[in-house]
Amino acid sequence: MSTLVLAVAVLGATVLAGTSVDGPDPRVVSSQGEESTLEETEVPLTEDIVPEGEPESPGAQGESEGEPEGVGGGDPDAPVAELERTQTDPFNMAGVTWTGGGTDLQVQVSYRHDGQWSGFETLDVEPMDDVEGGRHHTEPLWVDEGGDGVHVRITSPSGDLPQDVKVATIDPGKDGLIEATSATTERPGIIRRASWGAKPVSSTACAEPRYGSTRGATIHHTAGSNTYSQGQAAGILRSYQSYHQSLGWCDIGYNFLVDRWGRIYEGRVGGMTKMVRGAHAGTNGANTYTVGVAMMGTFTNVQPPLATRAAVADLVAWRFSLAGVPARGTHTLDGKSVQRIIGHRDVKATECPGRMGYQWVTRSGGLRDSVDKRLKAGTYRWDAPTGLKATPDGTKSLRLSWNEVDGAKKYVAQVSTSSSMSNSRYYAFSRTSGVIGGLEPDKTYHVRIKVEHSLRREALSPWSGAVRGTTYRWAAPGSMRVRSTTSSSVSLAWNAQAGAKKYVVQIARTPDMANPSYRAFSTNSGTISNIQPSTTYYVRVTVKHSVTNAQLSRYSSVASGRTSAATTSTVNQRSVGSASSVTFKGHGYGHGIGMSQWGAHGGAQKGVLASRILAKYYPGTSLASRSRYIRVRVTADNDGSTAVRARSGLRFLQGSRSITLPTTVSGRTVSHWRIEPYASNKRQSTLRYKSGSTWRTYKSLVWHGSADFAAPTMQLVLPGGKTVTYRHKLRAARPHSTATLRHTVNVVHLNDYTQGVVAREMPASWPTQALRAQAIAARTYGLQSITPSAWYDICDTTSCQVYGGVSAEHANTNAAVASTSNRVLMHDGKPAVTQYSSSSGGFTNQGSRPYLKAVSDPWDNHSANQNHSWSQAVNKSTIQSKYPSIGTLKTLKVTKRNGHGSMGGRVSSLQLVGSKRTVTISGTDARWAFGLKSDWFGF
Structure with a gap:
């Protein structure tokens, strides 16, 4: 299941609202006392109706399907069914269903929110359940912000017409936050159906559930929002139940669902410890013999959250432990041998559980390994924590940090002065960092870390490798203070440390000391110069080793001081006289717009x-x-042709042609492909390939117009041989009918x-x-x-x-x-x-x-931004060379500013007063002519 946003044309529609889902009353009362409402609207067939073009609509840019017009993309098929923009009651979920026909439908939905229509989203067609049957359907679309209008368009490349097409819109009602503490006491904690407001089931199929035996688990993602709030989670579940019931199913299809905070929800009714036959996978075997667990979100381009992953591993391990099922090995489903823990895509042609979700299920250290470790008695559940660091935190303390172990709730550190770890001390942590105290100054300690059970002193991982950390030799210097300031300096002092030979002062523009700079001193006082006027600076000091620069003390407390205004005020006029340069003082970098x-x-x-x-x-x-x-011109490819490295699956597209290019031709290995002007008529193009050092023409292809190379990723070969990787299509574009050169354009999705x-x-x-x-x-x-x-x-x-x-x-x-x-x-x-x-x-x-x-x-205005305020010297000769008509530059005079910010803001008008004449230019002109960072400047 995956979501793609597109945009489409508009045709007519008829509305039929209020069709029931599971009886005559489609309203569902949740446990919070709110109503979950489902409405269905018929979508008329548009067979034999030819659209007359795409009307204007809000957001016309960015709302045509696929590639832009003139790019070789677009939608060549007329819709077979369409519901024009139609007002509905408020909803958060929408989906499309139909009965017979329509074996290859492409379904797109747009919604209205706050008066604005979204782009179209392509909803994947879900597999039909082979036992419960019901209506054909798409995945549902969840809208975080809600909608009050829908527009549906359905195309069918084969022309096979769907029957009885309907769009379902669902309002889940308002949610309160669901806390895991209100859940059942079973392990792991699972939120009961009543707590999320599930509708009681009445049909025989669910009132008398069908049971199988637990042989494995099927992992899904629901598709839809990854940004839903905690308060929306229960509404999403109620909406899924209503949508699944609208298909003719007796209940929600999944056995369990897990949200992005790791909260586990009871799904299909029938008992959380029993293998209730679900409707989640589209095959009888997977539905009957595997626990269907759905991660709530879309995990095609992002990983499931850590909390979700830990909860899914806990849940699957618990269910497997009840059934005595191992995490590793294979079993047979519907005549096919599969792993015990699978993704939905292993049994059906679907994206589910998303590319990144599936990688987590199958990779080393992923879900299968996590469940395996949870199930193995007498062995460690996890590998040792990695990335352990021990850094000084004081004369008697060290700060520890390490990488998180997925699902771990308690870490124990072992600390010793000996590398053999004898006479150790132990410290427990619930997070991946902490401070250990009670140590000796200027002493090296050996530290290692492991995972323990949060309630028992049971080791759940081996010890990590030991690292060394040394406590500080001295306490932090005391009484850090700013003694005085000027417009460009601060003078500092602090208490001396006996034996210290080097102090380092850290200076920043924010009290959190972000993005600091440093100054070194050999005594307990000093002055920091060349800093900005009218600016508050924050300072603190530490002792460092005079040779190795190792830190020997903590930093002192932070002191602050503000520099005075510049002794030479920023003015709107500067007499140049005999000076060889002019110093500009300004703010910002760039045009400053937006x-x-x-x-x-x-x-x-x-x-x-x-x-x-x-x-x-x-x-x-x-x-x-x-x-x-979007079509992006690749300006560095300027040799008049478009060449790519050969790869498996590379396609050549031109007009109606679509050719999968081979990696060998006549027994010769192909290293490159190139679209170039045809030698006999450079207004035409030809396709050539390289084998060894020789270029050859492929199949005598010659054509007018542009053509594309297409693949998920391709390496474009630039003049000189450098390669750059691009996605989707690389076009050899012919800008006009008389063009004799080809210009490379990357046709790529906006994301x-x-x-x-x-x-x-x-x-x-x-x-x-x-x-x-x-x-x-x-x-x-x-x-x-x-x-x-x-x-x-x-x-x-x-x-x-x-x-x-x-x-x-x-x-x-x-x-x-x-x-x-x-x-x-x-x-x-x-x-x-x-x-x-x-x-x-x-x-x-x-x-x-x-x-x-x-x-x-x-x-x-923060310390890391060196462009917020700047000073820049410009040679007088540079100014005179840019505007030679002025003669010798005498005076620079700002005559107008925009009124926003210090100095009166950006320069609108600047006079260059010379020995021959005066020239007036804009601040932008001055910026470019004199090489200034911006047009906000003075002198």
Whole structure:
């Protein structure tokens, strides 16, 4: 099960509401006293109806299916059934069902929230249950924010028509938080059906459950939201039950469900310790003989949360222990030999439980290993903890840290002065770090760590390897103080430590000492110079070894002092005279419009969420979901052809042609493929391959127009031989009918494009919320750049957004992109122009859109941002060479500013007064001509 957002055209519809699910009354009263409501609406067939085109709609950019027009993508098939945009009662879940026909349907759903229509999401068709039967159906769509309108479109490549098509919309009612402490006392803790508001079952099939025997477990993901709140979890379960019952099933299909906080929920009625036949897998064997466990969320591009993984392992181990089933080995289901613990995809053609979810089930150290260790009596449940570090925390203490062991609740550290670990002390921890005290100063200790049972002193892992840590020689220097300040310096003093030969002072602009710099002193006082005026600095001191630089004491307490205003005030006019250079003093880096990247960093450090960061820098915009393909011009590939390395599964696409390219031709190994101008007529193209050092033409293919190489990933060969990896398609584009060169364009999904941008535009080590804000801004900027009438949408340099394909990606930035999948900023129904720059300097610049306002930006002012305030000398000759008509430069005079921030804000008008004439230029002109960091400056 997976979700893909697309956008579609609109046709007519008829509405039939209020059809019952499990009797005449579709309303379900939950244990919280709220009603869970399901409504079904018929979707009319549109056979023989030909759409006349795609109407205008809010958010038209980013709402056409697949690739942009003119890219070779799009949807060539007319819909066989469609429900136009239709108002509904409020809902959080929607799904589509039908009876006979429609063996290869593609179902897309859009919803309305707060007056805005989402992009279309493709809902995977779920496997039919081979015992309970019921209606054919898609996976359901969960909408965190809720909706009040639906638009459904169904296509069928084979033309096979579905029958009795309906869309089900479900309102789960309001939830209260469910706490695991209210659950049954069985181990592990499981939240009963009554606690999450399950509807009592009445049909014979569930009132008299069918039982099998436990032979294994099938792991699913539900697909849908990964960002639901704790308060929404029970509503999701009630919605799933209502949706499954609308299919004709007697109850929810899964035996158990686990949310992202690791809370386990009882699923299908019939007994938690019994092998109740479910309807989760689509096969009789898996439904009857395996426990169906569904992780609540979509785990295609992100791993299941740690809490979810631990809870699933506990649950499966508990159920296997009841049945005496091993975690390892195989058994037979429906005539097929499978592992004891499988993913849904092992028995049905489905994405479930998602690519990352399935990797966790099957990998070394994953679910199978975790369950195996929980089941093995007399052996360790886990491997030894890794990554142990022991660092000094004081003269009598060490700070320990190590990597988390999935599911562990208690760690025990052993500490000794001997490498043999004799005469040890023991310390218990519930987290992966802590401080051990009662030690001796300036002494080396040996430390190792293991996992123990949280209630008994039973070792659940072996000891880790031992590491060494040495306590500090001296206590922290006392009485750290700021004695005086000037505009560019602070003078400090502190108590001396007998025997100390080197002190190191740490200085930062925030009290948490983030992103500090350092100064060394040989005595217990000193002055730090060359710092910024009118700035509060925070300082602390430690003793270090004079040769090895090892830290010999803790840091002192933090003191602070504020530098005075600059002795030479920043002014709007500077007489140059005989000086050879002019010093500019300014704020910020870049145009300053929209989001400040350093400001996003500062906001994220303060705990601000990405949504709030974006709301600050783009006020008046709103988050929405959009999905498109974007065409990125690869500017470095400038030799007039498009060449890729050969690989298995590589396809060549041109017009109606689709050829899977071989890795050998006539017994010759192919190393490269290339689309290039045809030698006899360079307005045409041909396909060639390389074997050894020789290029040969493949099948005498010659054509007009563009063509693509396609594969999940491909290596593009640049001039000079360097390769860069890209996803989806690499197009040899012919910009116009008379073009004789081919230009390489990467046709890629907007999310994949964003992965190649974020890692280039923002350091991957930055805070998560800053990376998420950057991901949404970059995705939106790409979306608003899409221009179907052009031959490409966006370039890959700083002129647009820097993009490096797969080769540029980083795990941290990819996680930020995945967690914000398809999320963009919209304004007045269109993608926002989400400009951003490195640093605002403390106040953003006014842009050309109503949401690109000048706003105060204190987040930008933190110690790590060296561009918040700057000073830069520019040679007088540089200024004169850029504007030679002025003669000899006499005076620089700022005559107008924008009024936002210190000094009166950014420069709007600057006069260059020379010996021959005076020239007036803008601050932006000055920035580029003189090489300044921004147009916010004075002297």
